[in-house]
Amino acid sequence: MSAPPYADVVVVGGGSCGCVLAARLSEDPDRTVLLLEAGPGYRSTPGTPPAVLDATVLPVGPDSQWTCTYPARLTRRRPSVVARGRLLGGSGAVNGAYFVRARPDDFEAWPPSWSFDRVLPHFRATETDADAGTGVHRRWHGATGPVPVARTPWAQLHPVGSAFHDAALAAGHRRVDDLNAPGPDGVGRVPLNIRDGMRVGPAHAYLLPALTRANLTVRTGTRVRRVVLSGSRAVGVETEDGETVDAGHVVLAAGAIGSPQLLMLSGIGYGAELTRHGITPRIEIPGVGTGFTDHPEIAVPYRYRVPQPGPAPVLQVVLHTGNLEMRPYTAPFAASVPGSGVADPVLGVVLTRPRSRGTIRLDPADPTRSPLLDYRYLEDPADRADLRDGVAHAAQLLAAMPEVVDRTGFDPDAFDPDDAWLERHLGTSLHLSGSCRMGTDDTAVVDDRCRVHTTEALSVVDTSVFPQVPGRGPHATAVMLAERVGTRTDL
Numbered sequence: 001m002s003a004p005p006y007a008d009v010v011v012v013g014g015g016s017c018g019c020v021l022a023a024r025l026s027e028d029p030d031r032t033v034l035l036l037e038a039g040p041g042y043r044s045t046p047g048t049p050p051a052v053l054d055a056t057v058l059p060v061g062p063d064s065q066w067t068c069t070y071p072a073r074l075t076r077r078r079p080s081v082v083a084r085g086r087l088l089g090g091s092g093a094v095n096g097a098y099f100v101r102a103r104p105d106d107f108e109a110w111p112p113s114w115s116f117d118r119v120l121p122h123f124r125a126t127e128t129d130a131d132a133g134t135g136v137h138r139r140w141h142g143a144t145g146p147v148p149v150a151r152t153p154w155a156q157l158h159p160v161g162s163a164f165h166d167a168a169l170a171a172g173h174r175r176v177d178d179l180n181a182p183g184p185d186g187v188g189r190v191p192l193n194i195r196d197g198m199r200v201g202p203a204h205a206y207l208l209p210a211l212t213r214a215n216l217t218v219r220t221g222t223r224v225r226r227v228v229l230s231g232s233r234a235v236g237v238e239t240e241d242g243e244t245v246d247a248g249h250v251v252l253a254a255g256a257i258g259s260p261q262l263l264m265l266s267g268i269g270y271g272a273e274l275t276r277h278g279i280t281p282r283i284e285i286p287g288v289g290t291g292f293t294d295h296p297e298i299a300v301p302y303r304y305r306v307p308q309p310g311p312a313p314v315l316q317v318v319l320h321t322g323n324l325e326m327r328p329y330t331a332p333f334a335a336s337v338p339g340s341g342v343a344d345p346v347l348g349v350v351l352t353r354p355r356s357r358g359t360i361r362l363d364p365a366d367p368t369r370s371p372l373l374d375y376r377y378l379e380d381p382a383d384r385a386d387l388r389d390g391v392a393h394a395a396q397l398l399a400a401m402p403e404v405v406d407r408t409g410f411d412p413d414a415f416d417p418d419d420a421w422l423e424r425h426l427g428t429s430l431h432l433s434g435s436c437r438m439g440t441d442d443t444a445v446v447d448d449r450c451r452v453h454t455t456e457a458l459s460v461v462d463t464s465v466f467p468q469v470p471g472r473g474p475h476a477t478a479v480m481l482a483e484r485v486g487t488r489t490d491l
């Protein structure tokens with residue numbers, strides 16, 4: 001299919017936010033919308049690769065066809081490689097299907113127009129919560145939105161999930177019936193965007209049903225190289241093949257790594273840095289690519305006492321306590337992330353409000369290649385202290401799960417992880433946010449309507465614009481963001 005030479009709105013990136021935006025923006029039949037996605041696509045549920053639909057697997061291992069990878073430094077001494085979805089549906093098509101909203105106090109870091117009260121209707125519009133009315137209060141939930149949300153029924157919880165739930169209650173934590181409602185911390189079942197064992201991300205929930213619209217065109221296998229500017233106005237995009245598509249408005253939804261990279265390649269960023277890479281600076285916005293946040297995650301390994309049953313959603317229960325989220329994964333990563341090779345099961349200990357801030361740097365050898373992610377995890381002593389406490393508590397909880405956990409060689413009272421231990425077991429939750437922050441200060445990149453400061457007809461709508469990573473996984477909040485921007489009458 002050849003691209004129209006012009007679309008009223010060109011959306012760059014058909015990931016979680018891009019799919020929602022393209023679907024919502026094309027509800028207006030008088031507006032033409034073109035969605036450009038770098039990765040491969042599909043046009044129906046039966047036509048979707050089974051590995052992408054299977055909610056018990058994250059198809060993001062080293063041999064995955066559905067990801068692109070980025071060189072990263074989690075700490076100065078800890079190199080890593082970070083994967084993101086690169087297909088229609090983006091990271092939301094390959095993720096853990098944990099669909100938990102940001103907490104009301106997360107929005108205190110956002111502009112006032114994004115207070116919890118103001119965003120609640122948009123959260124509700126994204127979902128149909130199957131549990132609403134059964135211990136989950138309808139007030140907080142949608143009944144007609146595209147994304148199906150449900151918690152694993154108690155009787156079907158994996159033994160790891162139910163043992164962890166009981167251990168957390170026995171340790172004095174509160175039971176939380178609805179992790180998507182405001183309220184105190186505690187342990188509860190995870191709201192999942194899974195239906196009949198299938199991951200239903202924004203591509204399936206929002207975009208595929210809209211594909212019959214004459215005013216919506218979706219092109220996959222098309223990587224955008226830069227935004228074309230006329231002065232400070234975005235007038236189109238140029239693809240990697242050298243093709244130019246004209247646009248009335250360009251929306252970058254290329255994800256928290258792709259969008260800042262595209263801005264920089266288009267000459268929008270910190271001028272001195274762009275010049276160093278041979279890019280002509282066009283618009284000075286020093287915050288592009290700087291100050292991002294993501295959740296550091298420590299994988300606390302253990303051994304099963306007896307073999308555990310097979311495939312289940314990767315995470316069915318979580319505990320929130322203070323600055324921590326505890327994640328009793330239902331399978332070793334070797335099983336849930338094919339090719340990852342981590343044979344032992346782990347309990348994930350996540351810092352929900354990290355103080356460390358990272359930077360995205362263009363590759364000096366070739367700025368169009370994957371940029372380098374410099375996380376600077378664990379630099380703040382308070383982050384290290386919180387994670388140490390979390391790991392010690394995780395060890396106590398594991399010790400209280402004798403039906404699942406082999407205690408041989410594992411003495412929770414003598415378990416005192418030092419910094420080197422933390423660093424060895426450190427990973428990231430892949431929740432990168434805030435690389436093109438929304439706000440009004442000198443380092444903010446977009447305004448509270450997601451329009452890039454000092455430009456015209458150019459927006460960024462993805463987790464880049466979150467002022468900081470939410471205290472929960474970002475996916476539900478990303479979908480809400482795109483739902484809200486996509487249903488505005490003017491961009």
Ligand SMILES: Cc1cc2nc3c(=O)[nH]c(=O)nc-3n(C[C@H](O)[C@H](O)[C@H](O)COP(=O)(O)OP(=O)(O)OC[C@H]3O[C@@H](n4cnc5c(N)ncnc54)[C@H](O)[C@@H]3O)c2cc1C
Nearest residue numbers: 013015016017038090091095096098224258462463473475
């Ligand atoms: C493996 C994994 C598991 C995760 N699990 C969870 C979870 O269970 N719960 C949760 O809350 N969060 C989870 N996350 C995070 C969550 O999925 C993401 O934060 C969210 O999907 C991001 O949405 P986005 O629209 O910002 O970006 P993405 O969904 O990443 O979309 C960006 C899209 O843009 C495309 N693109 C990039 N550059 C270009 C270009 N130049 N031209 C054209 N297209 C381009 C990409 O191919 C991609 O499809 C997970 C992330 C990963 C990677």
